[in-house]
Amino acid sequence: MSNPTETRTEVRFVTVNEHQSGQRIDNFLMAQFRTLPKSRIYQMIRKGEVRVNKGRVKPETRINAGDTIRIPPVSLTPGAENEIPIFWKERLLKHIIHEDDRLLVINKPAGIAVHKGSGLPYGIIEVLRAARPELEFLELVHRLDKDTSGCLVLAKSGKILRDLQKATMNKRYLCLVKGYWDKGHFDQHAKLDIENREHGERHVVISPNGKEAHTRFDIIEHYPKASLLEAKLFTGRTHQIRVHAASLGFPLLGDERYGDLEANKAFKSKGLNRIFLHASSLMIDMPPYDYAFSAPLPDDLNKFLNNLR
Secondary structure, eight states: OOOTTOEEOOOEEEEOOTTTTTOBHHHHHHHHSTTSOHHHHHHHHHTTOSEETTBOOOTTOBOOTTOEEEEOOOEEOTTGGGOSOHHHHHHHHHTEEEEOSSEEEEEEOTTOOSSOBTTBSOOHHHHHHHHOTTOSOOEESSOOOTTOEEEEEEESSHHHHHHHHHSEEEEEEEEEEESOOOOOSEEEEOOEETTOEETTEEOOEEOTTSBOOEEEEEEEEEETTEEEEEEEESSOOTTHHHHHHHHTTOOBTTOTTTSOHHHHHHHHTTTOOSOOEEEEEEEEEETTEEEEEEOOOOHHHHHHHHHHO
């Protein structure tokens, strides 16, 4: 029986414009139906309800300018667009640190994922799309973990997204690790198996059969039983900094997956309520454009460091 409060849309045929070109079809549909469950998006693709130039597609199929997309009818619940709290819309708009006609950069706060999924009804991308409905295209260029803060880049067109994904990016993070760092300037090369699972969840491990990974650590400041490091990424593997630091005997404080539980407990009593990992700066070499962004350490981590001092 249909829900009397639902409305059903009509079949639509949409022509892809240059800003949307290069996007995956699943991401395109999520932008078209901002409040529709992700499972329904993938169901309509799998069943062939969505067609590109009259042909069936897969979720990872990329669309091009001039393509004609058949968008099937769907049932929508009125008011669903209001499910994203105004608090998050207002907060993220205040966290924008740069915007032009090519990209948007925010100082991502901790406590929100970059996209919905795994029980999360919304993330950064869904909030910003709802807060900025006039943007025809908005897509994540890279990702940060839910409890990681700092520089996060989003592209405003498919072409810019592809250009940014090919560009050289210099990513630097601040992280607080357990113990007295005595390695000075240190490069960690250790291959990472990012497909490893424990209890059904991703748990990255060092493995000779893994993917190449390179992190450079430098000491910033020593504290009682802790050290503040700068980590520079030369590769961008999942959980790379966390796993590389732990492999050296210096796990990140507040890291519940790869960290030291006793140390986490001790530092939580001192005021550290999340993983201490912050994407502090990002430089992008994308001729003819060069970008440099920085995000100050958030208040909660600053306050914690001042307490340690």
